[in-house]
Amino acid sequence: MSDLADAFAAAAMLIWSLDQDLVGIVLLSLRVTLTAMAIAAVIGLPLGGALAVFRFPGRSAILITINALMGLPPVVVGLIVYLVLSRAGPLGALGLLFTPAAMILAQAVLITPIIAALSCQTISGLWEEYREQLQSFAARRGDALATLLWEGRIALLTALLAGFGRASAEVGAVMIVGGNIDHVTRVMTTTIALETSKGNLSLALGLGIILISLAMGVAGGTYALKLAAERQRSA
Amino acid sequence: MTGLTDPASAAPAILPLGLEGLVFAAGGKTLIKGITATLSAGSRSIVLGPNGAGKTLLLRLCHGLIRPTGGRIVWKGAAGADPALRQAMVFQRPVMLRRSVAANVDYALRLRDLARADRQQRIEDVLTATGLRRFATQPARLLSVGEQQKLALARAWALRPDVLFLDEPTASLDPAATRAVEEIILRIDAGGTKIIMSTHDLAQARRLANEVLFLHRGRLCEQTPAPVFFTAPRTAEAGYFLEGKLFPQLRRINP
Numbered sequence A: 001m002s003d004l005a006d007a008f009a010a011a012a013m014l015i016w017s018l019d020q021d022l023v024g025i026v027l028l029s030l031r032v033t034l035t036a037m038a039i040a041a042v043i044g045l046p047l048g049g050a051l052a053v054f055r056f057p058g059r060s061a062i063l064i065t066i067n068a069l070m071g072l073p074p075v076v077v078g079l080i081v082y083l084v085l086s087r088a089g090p091l092g093a094l095g096l097l098f099t100p101a102a103m104i105l106a107q108a109v110l111i112t113p114i115i116a117a118l119s120c121q122t123i124s125g126l127w128e129e130y131r132e133q134l135q136s137f138a139a140r141r142g143d144a145l146a147t148l149l150w151e152g153r154i155a156l157l158t159a160l161l162a163g164f165g166r167a168s169a170e171v172g173a174v175m176i177v178g179g180n181i182d183h184v185t186r187v188m189t190t191t192i193a194l195e196t197s198k199g200n201l202s203l204a205l206g207l208g209i210i211l212i213s214l215a216m217g218v219a220g221g222t223y224a225l226k227l228a229a230e231r232q233r234s235a
Numbered sequence B: 001m002t003g004l005t006d007p008a009s010a011a012p013a014i015l016p017l018g019l020e021g022l023v024f025a026a027g028g029k030t031l032i033k034g035i036t037a038t039l040s041a042g043s044r045s046i047v048l049g050p051n052g053a054g055k056t057l058l059l060r061l062c063h064g065l066i067r068p069t070g071g072r073i074v075w076k077g078a079a080g081a082d083p084a085l086r087q088a089m090v091f092q093r094p095v096m097l098r099r100s101v102a103a104n105v106d107y108a109l110r111l112r113d114l115a116r117a118d119r120q121q122r123i124e125d126v127l128t129a130t131g132l133r134r135f136a137t138q139p140a141r142l143l144s145v146g147e148q149q150k151l152a153l154a155r156a157w158a159l160r161p162d163v164l165f166l167d168e169p170t171a172s173l174d175p176a177a178t179r180a181v182e183e184i185i186l187r188i189d190a191g192g193t194k195i196i197m198s199t200h201d202l203a204q205a206r207r208l209a210n211e212v213l214f215l216h217r218g219r220l221c222e223q224t225p226a227p228v229f230f231t232a233p234r235t236a237e238a239g240y241f242l243e244g245k246l247f248p249q250l251r252r253i254n255p
């Protein structure tokens, strides 16, 4: 019991004193996940929107694939990215394996389907509502897509937050492609896994507390966006 | 008000609009049953008929929002021009974009690739003419239903279309707002834009119509000059409608 209390006290101390190792790990995690989210947004938002607005051969196949990929375990994504980046893989020459870039790539692959699927859902609903009005303005489909991405901006931010949440919570993908190298590719989740197995509970707990706070922040942000979207709709 | 008149100064209007055996079927039912008519410039055409007659469908077909399953729509004056760029429509429930009142008008204008100064002038003109100028910077979705309908009119007006379709534009408005909207419609008409409007409000039809197209169960019963239609309609269906009676289900009086 007192071990646990000690660990908590030590964890609080690490956070309070802005322990250098802890801060480094947190900053790296944020850098990796935010970059991955940005990449996933650049691909996923237009992709999801296009799937909602355009009809083309192969559309259903893409939709099914995206929905399947959404449920993929992170370790499998990690494995695939590992194979692609490994020496013998197609991108092996870039030498990215076991670097933050590899972790960014893995997380981007992990969450692009989520962001694409959620934005497809959002844009489909808007397209239903706006379709004839935009057609009446003689808007081309591309213009319509751009318009809907803007009109749905609040709901789409929710999709980004969902992606951020999933990326910041996963262990498997970054573990495999990053290798959990101290001071290089060690992020919050992988550090928790490693330190806990070594019995170093205070660092693990400190990071755990920060992750919980992040998750609360994401949930709170999502809730606020939902309220904002409702206000906008009823207005 | 220079910006509001003379919609087709650059080119002759795309009118007349020819409907040639227009048919629309959906869900196993034929909803528009072979409509043939010609709609010419210079008059206000009112599409009249009871609920479910097919007024909205007919306007959507004419405006190109849905494809006919039979027959043709011909813009006889288009002469190679894209008719889609020369028409506008005001819907029963208009969609306001999530941006300011002025930006809503600007959005429609930008899609027609108009220069900024021209757009600004047109926005100023139509917002003034519709009494919405004081709302220019407010979010459009915060406007009341009547104000939104005026904005929909302003947005369509700014495009200076050859033809303006209106689908029951006053259906959810109070009498004062209805009159305000009707006045705007008359001013758009005076600017040279052909008005094609649906309504099931007889009094409104009397106020606005130069000619009436009477629809009943997907058929065009008659296309008649307004003074004739309201005194001596040519078909029994229209007669019943004018008297505020339901058309008898079993008896078919007119082919």
Ligand SMILES: Nc1ncnc2c1ncn2[C@@H]1O[C@H](COP(=O)(O)OP(=O)(O)OP(=O)(O)O)[C@@H](O)[C@H]1O
Residues within 6 Å of the ligand: B026, B027, B031, B049, B050, B051, B052, B053, B054, B055, B056, B057, B058, B200
């Ligand atoms: N896509 C569709 N599929 C099946 N039926 C349809 C479809 N669209 C319209 N209808 C039917 O066609 C008929 C005509 O509809 P429409 O909306 O044109 O009537 P309306 O004359 O505008 O009536 P109202 O005065 O109530 O607006 C209605 O019975 C409607 O249920």
Ligand SMILES: [Mg+2]
Residues within 6 Å of the ligand: B055, B056, B057, B167, B168
């Ligand atoms: Mg209707």
